[in-house]
Amino acid sequence: EAEVAQSPRYKITEKSQAVAFWCDPISGHATLYWYRQILGQGPELLVQFQDESVVDDSQLPKDRFSAERLKGVDSTLKIQPAELGDSAMYLCASRDPGQGYEQYFGPGTRLTVT
Amino acid sequence: KNQVEQSPQSLIILEGKNCTLQCNYTVSPFSNLRWYKQDTGRGPVSLTIMTFSENTKSNGRYTATLDADTKQSSLHITASQLSDSASYICVVSRQGAQKLVFGQGTRLTINP
Numbered sequence: 667e668a669e670v671a672q673s674p675r676y677k678i679t680e681k682s683q684a685v686a687f688w689c690d691p692i693s694g695h696a697t698l699y700w701y702r703q704i705l706g707q708g709p710e711l712l713v714q715f716q717d718e719s720v721v722d723d724s725q726l727p728k729d730r731f732s733a734e735r736l737k738g739v740d741s742t743l744k745i746q747p748a749e750l751g752d753s754a755m756y757l758c759a760s761r762d763p764g765q766g767y768e769q770y771f772g773p774g775t776r777l778t779v780t
Numbered sequence: 781k782n783q784v785e786q787s788p789q790s791l792i793i794l795e796g797k798n799c800t801l802q803c804n805y806t807v808s809p810f811s812n813l814r815w816y817k818q819d820t821g822r823g824p825v826s827l828t829i830m831t832f833s834e835n836t837k838s839n840g841r842y843t844a845t846l847d848a849d850t851k852q853s854s855l856h857i858t859a860s861q862l863s864d865s866a867s868y869i870c871v872v873s874r875q876g877a878q879k880l881v882f883g884q885g886t887r888l889t890i891n892p
Contacts, residue, residue, distance in 0.1 A: 670823070697878070706884070706885075706887075707884050707885070708784075708869055708871075708882030708883050708884050708885055709824070709869075709882050710882070711879055711880070714878065714879070721878070722878070722879060755821075757823050757824075759823075766829075767811075767812050767814075767829055767873060768826060768829065769826075769880070770826075771816075771823030771824045771825070772823050773821075773822050773823050774821070774822065774823050776821065
């Protein structure tokens with residue numbers, strides 16, 4: 667069964683350092699989402715792509731966060747510089763708009779900023 | 781404001797017992813409601829999706845109900861197993877909007 671892949675699974679970094687996360691969606695899924703989930707809370711949408719275009723990045727802290735999906739397939743989320751408050755789970759999800767509502771989530775990247 | 785509220789925040793039950801989790805929402809206009817199961821350190825996995833016209837849907841030992849008039853949903857787990865220990869997240873989608881509104885989740889612990 668096809669799955670959303672994410673790497674790394676865990677990342678520890680010092681504040682002010684740069685960090686990057688990678689996501690490979692299910693093949694053929696045109697829509698890709700990045701979410702941030704703070705412990706004990708539901709996921710919060712950071713950015714949504716349709717193919718290579720950003721559809722919604724209204725909740726993305728653009729002074730330090732950036733996201734790209736250059737070829738409309740895999741995607742990278744970057745934080746520079748990282749802050750203590752960025753410690754969270756970063757989830758990637760993908761969806762095939764022609765196949766209904768379902769979003770499929772990856773296993774996530776657990777970020778700890780020290 | 782579009783919100784999803786879940787209760788209880790956490791729940792501990794003994795293996796084999798049943799339990800019911802609640803979800804109230806103010807999202808409008810309503811499109812669909814989903815329940816996700818999220819194991820610790822993992823991404824959410826979909827259990828059920830219900831549209832306006834559906835008022836109950838089952839997935840094995842999980843049964844979700846939806847009352848679109850009162851804007852309430854519940855997730856009932858029958859004959860709980862240790863593997864049911866997880867967070868359960870209620871998610872609502874608005875018509876015409878791709879952004880999902882997530883609840884904060886209910887943390888369920890099944891004790892032997």
